[in-house]
Amino acid sequence: MNSKNSILKQEKRLYQAQLKSDVESLDELIDDRLIFTALDGSLATKQDDLAAHHSPQFTITKMQPLEQHVIDLNNIVVVNALMDTEAIIQGVIHIAKIRYTRIWQRQEGGWKIVAGHMSALQTNPSEKANGIESTEA
Numbered sequence: 001m002n003s004k005n006s007i008l009k010q011e012k013r014l015y016q017a018q019l020k021s022d023v024e025s026l027d028e029l030i031d032d033r034l035i036f037t038a039l040d041g042s043l044a045t046k047q048d049d050l051a052a053h054h055s056p057q058f059t060i061t062k063m064q065p066l067e068q069h070v071i072d073l074n075n076i077v078v079v080n081a082l083m084d085t086e087a088i089i090q091g092v093i094h095i096a097k098i099r100y101t102r103i104w105q106r107q108e109g110g111w112k113i114v115a116g117h118m119s120a121l122q123t124n125p126s127e128k129a130n131g132i133e134s135t136e137a
Contacts, residue, residue, distance in 0.1 A: 003072045007079060007104055010111045015063040021053040031105065031112040039098075039120055062086035066097070075106040082121070097121045 010029065017025035027050060034046040052058045067082040079102045087094045103115040 003074070003077050003106070004070045006111060007070060007072075007077045008068065010104065011065075011068070011079060011081065011102075014113075015065070018053070018060045018063055021059065023050050023053050026050060026053060028110075029113060031107070031114045033114060035115050037117040039118055057090045059088045060085070061088060077104045077106075077111070078102070079104065 013025065014029055016022070017029065027046075030046045030049060032046055034044075034049070036044040036049065038044050062085055064084040065081050066084055067080075069080040071078040079100075081100045081102075083098050083100060085094075085096050085098050097120070099119045099121060101117045102113050104111045105114045
């Protein structure tokens with residue numbers, strides 16, 4: 001199986017783990033050295049991500065890929081995905097189209113995410129400048 005197909009399978013596994021807050025699977029998919037840039041520009045580590053999924057105050061309810069682009073660099077693969085997302089954070093529903101960039105590295109134990117970034121898209125002028133709609137859950 002080529003790297004692109006392998007990564008697309010890992011991406012699907014990642015989405016499923018995020019939706020279930022499956023910390024064990026996320027632990028397997030994320031490298032210990034992860035550096036991830038969040039929507040607010042802050043940096044998150046693997047431990048930050050796993051802690052969020054442990055919290056009852058954070059639940060991802062929708063992760064639907066709308067686009068996926070893959071650049072295969074042999075032992076490194078870059079994925080850019082546009083996702084239709086929904087999450088409940090501290091009782092507030094957040095709905096957004098988010099562009100993710102993830103860098104996967106082939107390691108002895110399989111593919112792992114070593115870095116990433118996400119940005120919210122503004123889809124129309126009535127939405128907030130950060131591209132996220134929020135309502136009370």
